[in-house]
Amino acid sequence: MGRGDRSNWCTAAFGRLKAWAVEGGLDLVRFFEGLWPEVFEVARMEMEGLARRREDAAERFNEQERRDDGRRVAGSLTDGLDLLRDLLYERVQRDVEKIVGRDSMLAPLSEKKSEPLAKTEIDVFQVAESAAAVVEHAYVGVDVQWYVEWLAALRLGERRSEAKVAERLGQYVSATDDQRRLAFSDVLAWAVPESRRAPLVLFRLLPLSVRIATALAFGDRGGAAEARARQAGFLPGIGDCERCRGVLLENGEQCVVCGNPMWKFDWLESAD
Numbered sequence: 001m002g003r004g005d006r007s008n009w010c011t012a013a014f015g016r017l018k019a020w021a022v023e024g025g026l027d028l029v030r031f032f033e034g035l036w037p038e039v040f041e042v043a044r045m046e047m048e049g050l051a052r053r054r055e056d057a058a059e060r061f062n063e064q065e066r067r068d069d070g071r072r073v074a075g076s077l078t079d080g081l082d083l084l085r086d087l088l089y090e091r092v093q094r095d096v097e098k099i100v101g102r103d104s105m106l107a108p109l110s111e112k113k114s115e116p117l118a119k120t121e122i123d124v125f126q127v128a129e130s131a132a133a134v135v136e137h138a139y140v141g142v143d144v145q146w147y148v149e150w151l152a153a154l155r156l157g158e159r160r161s162e163a164k165v166a167e168r169l170g171q172y173v174s175a176t177d178d179q180r181r182l183a184f185s186d187v188l189a190w191a192v193p194e195s196r197r198a199p200l201v202l203f204r205l206l207p208l209s210v211r212i213a214t215a216l217a218f219g220d221r222g223g224a225a226e227a228r229a230r231q232a233g234f235l236p237g238i239g240d241c242e243r244c245r246g247v248l249l250e251n252g253e254q255c256v257v258c259g260n261p262m263w264k265f266d267w268l269e270s271a272d
């Protein structure tokens with residue numbers, strides 16, 4: 001089920017639930033609040049926080065760049081980078097366990113601890129990689145440090161001020177592409193030990209997928225196509241998918257057959 005399908009399904013299911021609740025004279029919000037007050041509160045605050053971050057980012061972008069499409073740019077980056085982060089975590093954690101198998105020599109952190117840790121680390125890397133693309137293609141008129149701060153605020157919120165996060169981000173931004181890629185795979189192996197057993201090509205594809213998401217958010221299809229061609233150099237089978245043929249998908253969209261823009265294990269293994 002693609003992201004679009006899933007959200008359509010959710011909208012439909014929620015619509016039916018709402019109709020049923022209205023008919024029965026039930027206030028749905030109060031109903032759920034009553035069922036799981038704590039979970040409800042955390043989810044509500046999280047949703048509000050994310051929405052606020054996106055609004056702030058859109059406004060700051062318009063002011064700084066003297067444009068009026070900040071909301072579209074911030075939204076597109078969010079959709080693209082959210083999907084890449086979640087899929088990468090899926091590949092290096094659950095897919096490794098499921099397909100390669102558990103390694104009894106590893107003493108993994110519990111998944112409850114490792115997931116938020118790993119996802120923060122993935123986002124820190126994505127901010128730096130996106131900034132590298134922005135510099136290379138001059139997507140914004142200001143110095144890169146502004147963009148790094150801006151995207152870090154959008155992706156990480158308050159967490160960007162944590163010493164460890166700020167330090168790592170600084171290191172990534174000043175590193176070369178290769179240094180950044182290698183440093184990130186080490187950091188991820190610390191947060192998710194299973195990731196050491198994921199196909200190496202994954203770490204070649206990720207930075208280019210981040211660059212594609214960035215290019216698409218800034219309307220640069222040529223730059224995105226160039227990065228996709230480089231990905232095909234690492235994983236020649238990309239174009240063989242009978243569903244998507246390896247074409248560029250919009251930010252937030254995913255091919256259910258091959259996994260494009262973060263290919264599934266059997267596709268990744270064809271590169272080795």
Ligand SMILES: [Zn+2]
Pocket residue numbers: 241242243244245246255256257258259260
């Ligand atoms: Zn596909």
